[in-house]
Amino acid sequence: MIKLTDTQAILLAAASQRPDGSLVPIHASIKPGGGAAKAIANLLRDKLAEERETTNEVAVRRVDGDIRYGVFITDAGLTAIGITGDGDQAGAGTVQLPEIVDVEKAPTKIATVLALLDRAEGSPMATLTEATGWLPHTIRAAMTGLRKKGHPVQRIKRDGMTCYRLFGAK
Known part of the structure; x- marks a missing residue:
């Protein structure tokens, strides 16, 4: 049995759920630049997918003159993900598509710097370096970058200490 990468498994599982068996459009869980092109090339090489003419605009992978080509799952590709020829699940090798979860991202370091600068008293260099883990020269470069962006x-x-703040801060 062929060992599939996660990307290959997602591509094949998504294609198996489409009426025409097309690998394109790429499933939403695969990020742009997430290795889909390489995974498709490997699936074609291993004969788990095949390239053939298509009239479906959404399924087009490449165009050669007036002919449009798409990539479609083969019977071997279905078998690789545990689906038999009659459409039944074979059991052990089934692949579930990952659920797309919206994850709340942690604030970026520059967002942390902006929050510290938005105080009326501003923030001394020591506070900024402690909050970000950056060295003082990096903080000064970040200030320059913020100025270039219009901040x-x-x-x-303040008390003999250099502080930074946003002009007009609360």
Whole structure:
């Protein structure tokens, strides 16, 4: 039995659920640049998928002159994911498509810097370096980058310490 990568398994499982068996369009769980092109090339090489003419605009992978080609799952591809020729699940080798989960992302370091700068008293360099883990020269470069993006970053002195804040901060 052929060992499939996660990307190959997702491509084949999605194709098996389509009436025409097309691998294209790529399933939403595979990110752009997520190796789909290489996975399709390997599936073609292993004869788990085949390239053939198609009239379905959505299923087109490449165009050669006036002829449109798509990539479609083969019987060997169905067998590789545990689906027999009559459409029944073979059991052990079945592949479930991953559920797309919306994950709340942690704030970026630059977002943390902006939050610290948005205080009326501003933030000293020590606070900024501690919050981000950056060195002082990186903080200063980030301030320059923020200024270039239109943020009104202001350098002020407070108790003999250099602080940074956004102009007009609360």
